[in-house]
Amino acid sequence: MTQNSAAVFDGEYVPSSSAGVREQVAAYEATAGTEGGTLEGKPVVILTSHGAKSGKVRKTPVMRIVDGDRYVVVASAAGSTQHPGWYVNLVVHPVVRLQDGASVRLYTAREVSGDEKTYYWSMAERFWPHFPEYRRLAAGREIPIMVLDPHAGD
Numbered sequence: 236m237t238q239n240s241a242a243v244f245d246g247e248y249v250p251s252s253s254a255g256v257r258e259q260v261a262a263y264e265a266t267a268g269t270e271g272g273t274l275e276g277k278p279v280v281i282l283t284s285h286g287a288k289s290g291k292v293r294k295t296p297v298m299r300i301v302d303g304d305r306y307v308v309v310a311s312a313a314g315s316t317q318h319p320g321w322y323v324n325l326v327v328h329p330v331v332r333l334q335d336g337a338s339v340r341l342y343t344a345r346e347v348s349g350d351e352k353t354y355y356w357s358m359a360e361r362f363w364p365h366f367p368e369y370r371r372l373a374a375g376r377e378i379p380i381m382v383l384d385p386h387a388g389d
Contacts, residue, residue, distance in 0.1 A: 243341065244283055244332050248292040260294045267337035274298070277363060282308060283332040284324040295321045299335065300362045302355070306333055306342065306383040309359050314372025318379065325381055333383060342383035355380045 250257045262271030263281050272278060278299040286293050300307040310322035325331060325344040333342050347355055359380065360366045370378060 243330065244285075244292055246285070246290065246292050248294070249286070249289070251293075251295070256296065259296050263296065264294075264334065268334070269336075271296070272336070280306065281334040282321060283334070284321055285328040287320075287323045287327040290328075293321060293324060295319075297321075298359075298363045300359055302358060302382075304385050306335075307355050307359060308344075308381045308383065309363075309366060310379040310381065311366060311369040311373070313365075314369035316374050316376050318376070322379055322381070330386060331383060341386035343386050344381045344383050347380050347382050351382075352380050355382065 251260070259271040259279075260281055263279075266272075268280075274296070279296040280299045282295045282297045284293050284295075285291065297308045300309070308321075308325075310319050312319040326346070329344040331342050331344055333340060356366070
C-alpha cells in the first residue's frame with residue numbers, strides 16, 4: 236500500500252459497540268490474522284470503512300470470500316431485517332481498506348445485481364454455509380452483495 240493510500244484511513248477510529256467484534260479486530264490486527272482470523276473455522280478479513288454520517292474509521296470482520304483479485308462481502312447481518320452499518324458506509328464511501336492476513340490494500344466497493352449477484356450468491360454460499368439461512372431470516376430484506384475491486388493506483 237502506498238503512503239498516500241494508507242493516509243486515507245488515518246482518521247479517528249471508533250471501535251464497534253460489540254465487545255466480541257472489538258476483540259476480534261484487535262487480535263487480528265495485532266497478529267496479522269494469526270489470531271482472530273476465523274469464525275466457526277472459516278477465515279475472515281478485516282474491512283475498514285468510513286462511517287456514512289460521521290466519516291470516522293470503522294472496522295468489521297467479514298467472511299473471506301475471494302474471486303481472483305476481488306473480494307466479495309455479503310451484507311447479511313446474520314439474517315437481520317436491517318442492513319449492517321458497514322453496508323451503508325460502503326455505499327456512501329466506496330473506497331475501503333481490507334486486511335487479509337498480513338496484506339493490507341485499498342479496494343473500491345460496488346453493489347452487484349442481476350446475473351452477477353446470482354453468481355456471487357452461489358460463490359458466497361460455498362464459503363459460508365449459513366447464508367441460505369440468513370436469507371430466510373431476513374424476512375423479505377434483499378441482502379446486498381458488494382464486490383471489492385482493487386483500487387486504482389494502490
